[in-house]
Amino acid sequence: PIDPQFEENKEHVGEENGVDVWGPTDPPEELGIHGTHVAVDYDICVGDGACLEDCPVDVFTWVDTPDHPESEIKAEPTHEAQCIDCMLCVDVCPVDAIDVDPG
Ligand code: SF4
Numbered sequence: 493p494i495d496p497q498f499e500e501n502k503e504h505v506g507e508e509n510g511v512d513v514w515g516p517t518d519p520p521e522e523l524g525i526h527g528t529h530v531a532v533d534y535d536i537c538v539g540d541g542a543c544l545e546d547c548p549v550d551v552f553t554w555v556d557t558p559d560h561p562e563s564e565i566k567a568e569p570t571h572e573a574q575c576i577d578c579m580l581c582v583d584v585c586p587v588d589a590i591d592v593d594p595g
C-alpha cells in the first residue's frame with residue numbers, strides 16, 4: 493500500500509499537471525507518488541478506475557503512463573483542492589494506492 497508518511501519519507505521532485513510529485517522517480521518504470529492532500533502512488537495504481545467513478549466531486553483524471561509495469565493509465569488527483577474527505581476513493585481502490593489526509 494501507499495506510505496501515508498510519504499511527505500517525510502519521500503522527496504518532492506517536481507510537479508505534473510499542477511500536482512506535486514514525490515520521488516525518487518525513474519520514468520517510465522518508476523513514477524512516484526502524485527498529489528499531497530489526495531495522493532496516488534503511481535507505482536501501485538493498476539488503473540482500476542473505481543476512484544474516478546466513485547469520487548463525488550471528480551478529483552481524478554486519467555493520465556497515460558506508457559511502459560509502466562503496473563498499468564498504462566493512472567488516476568491523477570488533478571482537482572485535489574475540491575476533495576471533501578469522504579474517503580470513498582481510499583475504500584474502493586483495490587490495491588490501496590490512495591492516501592487522503594483530512595487536515
Ligand atoms: Fe474524492 Fe472523497 Fe477521495 Fe476526496 S476522499 S478524492 S472527495 S472520493
Ligand code: F3S
Pocket residue numbers: 532536537538539540541542543544566567584585586587588589590
Ligand atoms: Fe488506480 Fe486505485 Fe484509482 S488502482 S485508478 S488509484 S482505484
